[in-house]
Amino acid sequence: MSTTISRPARAVALGAIGLGLAAGSYGVASAATGSGSSPVAAAASTTAAAPTASAQQPWGHQRSDETLLTGDTATKVTQAALAKVPGGTVVRVETDADGHALYEAHMTQSDGTPVTVYVDKSFNVVSVETGMPRPPGAPRTA
Numbered sequence: 001m002s003t004t005i006s007r008p009a010r011a012v013a014l015g016a017i018g019l020g021l022a023a024g025s026y027g028v029a030s031a032a033t034g035s036g037s038s039p040v041a042a043a044a045s046t047t048a049a050a051p052t053a054s055a056q057q058p059w060g061h062q063r064s065d066e067t068l069l070t071g072d073t074a075t076k077v078t079q080a081a082l083a084k085v086p087g088g089t090v091v092r093v094e095t096d097a098d099g100h101a102l103y104e105a106h107m108t109q110s111d112g113t114p115v116t117v118y119v120d121k122s123f124n125v126v127s128v129e130t131g132m133p134r135p136p137g138a139p140r141t142a
Contacts, residue, residue: 081117
């Protein structure tokens with residue numbers, strides 16, 4: 001006895017398989033993008049709001065000549081930046097390739113204004129730039 005599957009049943013089966021693959025891919029992507037906890041996420045959770053894609057827009061993507069900070073260094077830079085910009089939200093902390101300081105924290109102030117906090121090797125804030133960042137090599141304005 002041979003078994004044949006009708007076209008509608010086959011379409012439903014293929015649709016279910018496709019839906020299952022999409023849901024599984026979403027779960028894997030969600031896990032990979034930070035469902036867990038990190039020092040930066042833990043420190044940033046004390047801010048008024050979690051970083052969003054729109055909060056990251058002023059800085060674009062991370063530059064290839066800068067490295068994201070992790071561990072104790074990330075925690076200390078985050079804490080220094082949050083102390084300097086109360087109510088701000090840390091978007092990311094990384095090394096600074098422009099020579100302002102050893103580290104930098106890209107943030108948004110509570111009103112949404114972008115701000116970059118520069119932190120030295122002793123985790124002291126050395127300067128803060130408010131507004132859109134300068135292009136690499138551009139002179140500072142007063």
